Amino acid sequence: MHGFANPARFLRIARWLMPLCMGVGIVLTAVALGWGLFVVPPERLQGETVRILFLHVPAAWLGMAGWMGIAAASFTEVVWRHPLAAIAARACAVPGALFTAICLVTGSLWGRPAWGTWWVWDGRLTSMLVLLFLYFGWLALARASEGVEGGAARAPAIFGLVGAVNIPIIHYSVIWWKVQHQPPSITMGKSAIDGAFLWPLLAATLGFTLIFAGVVLARMRALLASQQAEARLRRKAMAEVEF
Template identity: 50%
Template sequence: MHRFANPARFTRIADRVLPFVAVAALASLGIGFYLALFVAPGDYQQGESVRIMYVHVPSAWMAMFIYVAIAVASAVALVWRHPLADLAAKASAPIGAGFAFLTLATGSLWGRPMWGTWWEWDGRLTSMLILFFLYLGHIALMHAFEDQQRGYRAAAVLALVGVINIPIIKFSVDWWSTLHQPASVLRLDGPTIHASMLWPLLITALGFKLYYLVLVLLRIKSELIAARLRALDLAKLSAT
């Protein structure tokens, strides 16, 4: 793990990987959205509004996945003091917040015609809103202190405490009465969604995950460049 702590080695690996991941992301998103918009059928109850699902569901999966990734990076940073772990968490938080916001926005757009309301204070929706606020809190703590390391430590603690919200999002539809339907893909007895809708959904979800990987690698690289520039500025000040 510490082999990748060297910024120069990480940058070399990222430069090699990024073109392939970017092409795979574009291909997955292009194929996924084409299938979702032009090939997958409309739903017999929801009609064409079911196509919101192809953005809403992968966004929700990514919002939860990225927060877990931040929690893991935070644990690595706190325990092993891995220098790139904090940067990975910092780079991931705005991306996760964007996915969480997209989940809430598309959910509201779908909920208005289906449920007759833009919002409902049930377990799934409320816990996803809490996740969005956790992201905002993580970002704020990262920039709340003059000492950057203090900000990293505070944000890491919040990430580890907040990860308890992830199983609540997942299982709230089973634990409490809710308007939100139960899981139809990630089930012990297998997916209940038809293959004509499942495959576009899974391909789009893969595209979202690859897109996240592209963004997080680019953001970590930019953080490393910014740190190098700050070090050069300090060296110049010290020399004068």
């Protein structure tokens, strides 16, 4: 793993892995969404509204996965001081926040016909909203700590680790508390979803995950290039001053 922390080696891998993830992800997502929106039959109880499932579930998964990526990168930064860890966390934050927002919007659109209301303050919805606020807080903290050295520079990493406590709360909220949200339909080795809905859902989730990975790699490349450009400018400025 330490080998992948080398920026030059990472750039060589990301140069071909990023377009591969994006290309396969876009194709798979387009096929899965077309399958789910136009081929899958209406659900017996929810009718046509069940089609929101194919965007809502992948968005929920990637909203949580984005913060898990921040937490993993933060742990790596704090423990091993990997040079790419902070960049990886920053790369995960924006797409993670975007998918969290999509999850909340699609959940509200789905909840209106299913529950008769746009929003309920139950454990699952509230903890997901907290996750979006955590993303906003992390992004603000990361921006404020740019150019800072010492312990203050690791403040976003510590915040990322502390915020990870919310992830199991989101996952187990439908089990711990009586909530409006339905319990998990897919568990380890079992699924309560009919195969007609399950397979396009899994394909959409995989497709969106590959797109997410491609976006994160692209953002890491851009952030790393920006840092390298700033370092070259600083060295050039110092050389001119010395001259």
